[in-house]
Amino acid sequence: MSIANATAFTEKMSLVFSEIKDPPVERTPVHLLTDILIIGILSVIAGGKGWEDM
Numbered sequence: 001m002s003i004a005n006a007t008a009f010t011e012k013m014s015l016v017f018s019e020i021k022d023p024p025v026e027r028t029p030v031h032l033l034t035d036i037l038i039i040g041i042l043s044v045i046a047g048g049k050g051w052e053d054m
Contacts, residue, residue, distance in 0.1 A: 013038050 012035055022033035034048040 010038060010042075013041070 017034040017037050
């Protein structure tokens with residue numbers, strides 16, 4: 001997969017996941033739900049086995 005294809009794929013995933021409601025939590029405002037979902041999915045696609053691989 002080329003960088004351009006990977007970027008397009010990530011942008012499409014962001015668009016899809018942006019529709020999921022992300023209720024704000026005062027104690028953890030650092031990461032967006034969309035970012036966490038994309039990182040998790042891409043980690044699994046890349047062969048990640050757990051949290052440490054992410």
